[in-house]
Amino acid sequence: MSKIVVSNISKSFGKTRAVKDISFDVRAGEIFGLLGPNGSGKTTTIRIILDIYQPDSGKVAILGGPMTADKKNHIGYLPEERGLYQDMALERVLTYMASLKGMADADIKTKLPAYLEKFDLAAHAKKKCKELSKGMQQKGQVIATLIHDPELIIIDEPFAALDPINTQLVKDVLEEERDKGKAIVMCTHQMSQVESLCDRLVLVDQGRVLLTGSLEEIAEHYKTNEVLIKPVSALPASLPDVREISRVNGSYKLSPEEGVTPSQLLETLVSNGVAMESYKVLVPSLDEIFIHVVAEGKKQND
Amino acid sequence: MRKIWRVFKYEFMSVVSRRSFILGLILVPLLPTIIIGLVSLLKPKDSPDLVKTIVKEVSTTKPYGVVDESGLINDYPNWAMGQLIPFEDESSARQETQAGNLDGFYVVSADYLETGDVLLVKPEVSMVAEMAYNATFEELIRYNLVNGNDELYAKLVNHVKVTTEYLDIEQADTRDQKDPSTFMVPFFISFFFYMLVIINSSLMLDSVTKEKENRTMEILLSSAEPVDIFGGKILARGLASLLQTVVWLATILLLAKLSNLTLHLPFKLEIPTAVFTWGIPYFLLGFLLYGSLMAGLGAMVPNTREGGQFSLIMNMPLILAYLALSEFVTNPNSAVTLFLSLFPLTSTIVMPTRLVIGAVPIWQLIVALLLLVLAVWLVVRGAANLFSSQNLLSGQKFNLKTFFSTLLFGKKSQKA
Numbered sequence: 134m135s136k137i138v139v140s141n142i143s144k145s146f147g148k149t150r151a152v153k154d155i156s157f158d159v160r161a162g163e164i165f166g167l168l169g170p171n172g173s174g175k176t177t178t179i180r181i182i183l184d185i186y187q188p189d190s191g192k193v194a195i196l197g198g199p200m201t202a203d204k205k206n207h208i209g210y211l212p213e214e215r216g217l218y219q220d221m222a223l224e225r226v227l228t229y230m231a232s233l234k235g236m237a238d239a240d241i242k243t244k245l246p247a248y249l250e251k252f253d254l255a256a257h258a259k260k261k262c263k264e265l266s267k268g269m270q271q272k273g274q275v276i277a278t279l280i281h282d283p284e285l286i287i288i289d290e291p292f293a294a295l296d297p298i299n300t301q302l303v304k305d306v307l308e309e310e311r312d313k314g315k316a317i318v319m320c321t322h323q324m325s326q327v328e329s330l331c332d333r334l335v336l337v338d339q340g341r342v343l344l345t346g347s348l349e350e351i352a353e354h355y356k357t358n359e360v361l362i363k364p365v366s367a368l369p370a371s372l373p374d375v376r377e378i379s380r381v382n383g384s385y386k387l388s389p390e391e392g393v394t395p396s397q398l399l400e401t402l403v404s405n406g407v408a409m410e411s412y413k414v415l416v417p418s419l420d421e422i423f424i425h426v427v428a429e430g431k432k433q434n435d
Numbered sequence: 436m437r438k439i440w441r442v443f444k445y446e447f448m449s450v451v452s453r454r455s456f457i458l459g460l461i462l463v464p465l466l467p468t469i470i471i472g473l474v475s476l477l478k479p480k481d482s483p484d485l486v487k488t489i490v491k492e493v494s495t496t497k498p499y500g501v502v503d504e505s506g507l508i509n510d511y512p513n514w515a516m517g518q519l520i521p522f523e524d525e526s527s528a529r530q531e532t533q534a535g536n537l538d539g540f541y542v543v544s545a546d547y548l549e550t551g552d553v554l555l556v557k558p559e560v561s562m563v564a565e566m567a568y569n570a571t572f573e574e575l576i577r578y579n580l581v582n583g584n585d586e587l588y589a590k591l592v593n594h595v596k597v598t599t600e601y602l603d604i605e606q607a608d609t610r611d612q613k614d615p616s617t618f619m620v621p622f623f624i625s626f627f628f629y630m631l632v633i634i635n636s637s638l639m640l641d642s643v644t645k646e647k648e649n650r651t652m653e654i655l656l657s658s659a660e661p662v663d664i665f666g667g668k669i670l671a672r673g674l675a676s677l678l679q680t681v682v683w684l685a686t687i688l689l690l691a692k693l694s695n696l697t698l699h700l701p702f703k704l705e706i707p708t709a710v711f712t713w714g715i716p717y718f719l720l721g722f723l724l725y726g727s728l729m730a731g732l733g734a735m736v737p738n739t740r741e742g743g744q745f746s747l748i749m750n751m752p753l754i755l756a757y758l759a760l761s762e763f764v765t766n767p768n769s770a771v772t773l774f775l776s777l778f779p780l781t782s783t784i785v786m787p788t789r790l791v792i793g794a795v796p797i798w799q800l801i802v803a804l805l806l807l808v809l810a811v812w813l814v815v816r817g818a819a820n821l822f823s824s825q826n827l828l829s830g831q832k833f834n835l836k837t838f839f840s841t842l843l844f845g846k847k848s849q850k851a
Contacts, residue, residue, distance in 0.1 A: 183657050185824045202437070202660065210657040214828075216650030221449070229445045233438055233658035277654065 134161050135194075136285045136316035142181055142191030143340075151177040153340040154191070159285075164307060164317040166327045166334030170427055174340040175320050176213060179287055182318075183210060196284060206235035209283035213290055213320070215274055219263040223254065223273050226262060227280065234281035241280070248276045252302070267294040275303055279310070286310060289320040304330060324419040336426055343430045344422075355422045359415040360387050360395055365408040374401045386415070438659035442667025446642070450675040460679055464686030471693045499557075499568050500528035500540030501575070505547035508575065510583030515575045518568065532558060541572055620706060621764045624714075625788040627687070629757050631718055632783055633750060635676035636725035642668060643733025644742045652827050665822040669726050669815070673719060680718050684711050707790060713800060714787035720807040721783025725749070727814045731821035731842055736833045745833055752780035760788070767792045777803045779810035817842035 137159040144152040152174045159165040169175045180186040182193050184200035196204050218226050224245065231241045249255040252272040257265055265273070271294045278288060291307070292300045307330060311317055321327060327334060328348065336344040344351065363384045372378070374397065377388040389398050395414045402409065417425075450456055500522045501508060511521065520537070522528040528540035539557030544550060553572075574592070581587040646652045655664055691706045728749045736742040747754075756775055763772035767789055775785040776795075782803040789795050821841050 180824070180828070185653070185656050185828070205658055208657065210654065212650075212653040212657070214650045214653055218651060219649055229441075230654065230658070232441045232445070233655065274654075 135159065136161055136196055137182055137318070138194040139178070139182065140192050140194075142178070142188040142193060144177055144181060144186060144188050151340050152181065152188070155335075155337060155340070155342055156191075157335045157342065157345055159316050159318055161284075161316050162311060162314045163332040164311050164319055164330050166331035167318055167320045167337070168322075168327065168334055168423065169337040173338045175337060176289070177340075178337065179210075179212075179289065179318070179320070183208065183287070203235075206281065207284045209234075209278040209281065209286040209288075211274055211278040211286075211288040211291060215289075217262040217270055217273060220261055222259050223262055223265060223269075224249070224258040227273060227277055230277040231280045234283075236281050244280055245276075248280055251306075252276055268296060268299055271295055272299060272303075275306070279306070283315070285316045285318075287318045290322070291319065292321065292323060292326060300326075324423060328419050336423065338427050338430050339434060341430075343426045348419075351419075351422060352416055355417050355425070357415065357417065358389050358393065358395055358398070360389075360398060361385070361411075361413045361415055362387060362402070362407075363410040365410060368407065369405070372401065372405060372407075374398055384411075438663040439666040439670075442655075442659060442664050443671045444667075446668050446671030447674055450638075450672060451678070456675065456679070460682055464683060464690075467690055468686065468693070471690060497536065497538040499572070500531060500537045501572070502528050502540060502542045504545040505543045507543065507547060508579045510579055511575070512578055512583070512585075515571060515578075518571050519575055529556065532556065538568070543576075621788050621791045622760060624706070624710060624791045625757065625760050625764075625784055627683070628714065628718060628721070628784040628787050629753060631676065631680055631683075632721045632725055633753060635672065635679075635722050636729045636750075637746060639668065639672050639726040640729035640733045640742050640746055641739065642672070643730055644736060644739040647733070647827065648738060656824050656827065661822045661824055661827065662819050665730055665819055669723065669730060672726060673722055676722055677715070677719055680715060684714060709790045710787055713790055716804060717783050717786050717807070720804070720811050723811045724779065724783070724807065724814050725753070727811070727818035728842075731814075731818035732833075732838065734818075734822045734826045735838050737830045741833055745835070748835070752778075753784060756781035756784055763789065764792060773799070777806060779803075779807045782807055814842065 135158040137157075139155060139157050141154050141156050142152055143150070143154055155174070155178055157165075167175055167178065177186065181188050182195060183205075184193075184195075193200075196207060217223070218229075227245055227249075228238075228241050231245065232238070236244075246255065246258075249258050252275065254269060254272055254276070257269060262270060262273070275288075275291065278286060286307075288307075291303055295303060304326070307317060307319070319327070319331065331348060333347045334345070334351070335342055346354070361381065361384050368378065368385055372387070374390050374393045375387050376390050379386045379388075387398065389395075393401075399412060402412075498518050498520050501519050502522045502525050508521070511519065519541075522531070522540065525540075525542055528537065528542075531537045532540055539555060542554040542556065544552040544554070547553065553576075555569075577591055578588050581591060646655065688706055688708065688711060729746060732745055732749055733742055736745060759771065759775060762769065763775060763785055766772055772785070772789070775781045776789055776799060786795070786800065786803050821838065
């Protein structure tokens with residue numbers, strides 16, 4: 134079941150078109166990556182989804198329909214532009230944030246200590262936020278996003294300011310939430326985190342969708358069938374089915390002719406007596422796809 | 436349930452649990468009360484009052500000499516003897532002064548009746564004694580101007596007894612013009628209300644701009660409607676400032692009564708209880724008016740610094756009213772005063788001040804209050820429009836035209 138359905142939304146601010154005809158959906162039990170370079174329209178899209186901004190055209194269905202006051206209580210949001218009341222104790226700030234999400238005081242009193250314990254912040258609960266490190270404040274904000282057990286979680290750069298241990302902690306928490314059937318929208322520039330966490334993604338730039346689909350579908354779409362081999366002896370100057378051979382750190386990258394698959398290429402190498410220490414099909418990283426797609430999109434725009 | 440009460444609860448507790456608020460609420464009224472209370476407790480029952488003490492001090496000083504070159508002063512009445520001593524010539528008076536037997540001497544010029552010139556010669560500055568002796572000397576001159584006729588002199592000093600009958604008692608300025616408290620108390624009350632409204636509405640501005648700066652605003656907006664955030668804030672801060680005003684006003688009334696009982700001031704401090712009963716609704720509505728303006732301003736400015744700069748423009752009517760203070764204190768029934776009393780942006784400080792000055796016609800009190808309520812309703816609606824997500828999350832530069840068009844006509848900004 135889709136928790137968010139974005140249908141052809143557009144939004145302009147003065148003469149600037151921030152979002153142009155964007156559509157996608159986010160399902161229960163998945164982590165959905167909303168990716169794009171800075172200023173691509175991600176934040177505006179999120180604000181439209183959350184009913185903070187009204188779209189000029191198109192519509193958004195969230196948790197089964199238009200946004201209502203009650204639905205806000207079922208959404209956890211960690212914006213990119215975020216902060217805490219610096220002169221207030223962490224516990225008090227989180228209590229306020231939770232109460233704004235409709236939690237009863239008694240419920241907050243039961244859940245908050247458990248969350249503080251889980252994020253290793255129990256000893257700092259009474260400290261003013263300005264006395265906490267950036268990482269601690271970031272974990273506090275993650276608690277504020279999750280404490281009311283939202284059905285839908287929207288998090289923008291959740292790993293910013295976190296060390297590797299806390300990054301892993303937040304990743305584990307997000308996976309737990311997904312396993313509970315929550316829908317999670319994640320914005321980040323850390324492609325390695327997208328690769329390890331996201332089930333599907335949409336890539337936007339200059340306010341429009343450039344790419345959408347599951348990680349597998351995207352990898353399949355952008356695969357080049359190139360292989361990296363380490364031969365035991367020198368390679369012949371030319372090989373059938375191979376368009377180009379290039380040296381890469383003591384190995385060889387082979388670019389096959391159009392329509393030749395990696396398995397067909399392996400058969401060709403073996404039948405031509407090429408002995409190999411290793412054979413690896415090259416899959417483009419999300420980083421490479423991101424750069425490639427954004428560059429292509431810019432060319433088309435120009 | 437609407438989130439307004441949750442915002443209200445948090446904001447109210449944030450304000451009243453702040454150390455500066457608690458200290459201000461308790462210490463500001465407590466310290467002067469303790470001081471006056473201690474003076475009252477420690478003072479012996481038969482101790483002289485302030486005026487008597489000054490008179491006594493003056494009477495222990497040395498007399499002044501009088502050299503009359505005009506031939507006017509022929510009689511020295513009993514009340515002047517001992518304080519003023521006649522001398523034949525200036526040199527003998529100077530000699531006595533230098534010898535330390537006199538505190539100084541007056542020389543009445545030969546052409547006094549034409550010029551009124553009198554020279555006072557004294558060895559050192561002694562303001563209090565000089566004031567007292569000048570008064571006695573002036574009376575001596577008056578006494579001799581009527582040739583020492585006690586009956587005429589009595590009529591002269593008692594002036595003319597005028598009894599005033601006012602056709603419209605409500606318009607009457609029945610104040611004693613010689614009483615220092617006649618002007619001092621209105622100035623104080625005016626300043627009190629001016630500061631209360633300015634400070635509390637500025638704190639409202641500060642609260643909104645800080646939430647923009649510390650980047651909690653977007654989190655709040657994802658949880659509650661802008662109007663709930665605005666409503667919760669203005670009500671919480673209104674209640675907190677009302678609490679402060681009630682405590683401080685009650686203390687002022689109490690201190691005025693205590694001062695009259697214990698300090699024996701040369702005047703009586705009178706603060707009508709109407710200042711309390713009418714002043715509180717005027718203050719509360721004034722805060723809602725200016726607090727809403729400040730909240731709207733806070734929503735539109737990108738940071739606290741810019742908010743501070745533009746708050747001066749918003750506060751301008753209050754500042755102008757305060758600058759016009761002498762007009763409505765001295766002429767409480769003038770047309771300018773009436774306008775300032777009824778105009779909603781100034782009535783919040785002018786009307787409570789007029790209540791100290793004297794009787795204000797009840798129709799003016801009611802009309803001003805109704806106009807204030809109407810203005811609050813309009814401004815709160817306008818400020819709620821300004822308090823939109825787009826304004827709160829944008830970093831756009833403040834635009835006065837957009838501000839007032841949205842405030843007055845409800846056109847929402849479309850810039851990001």
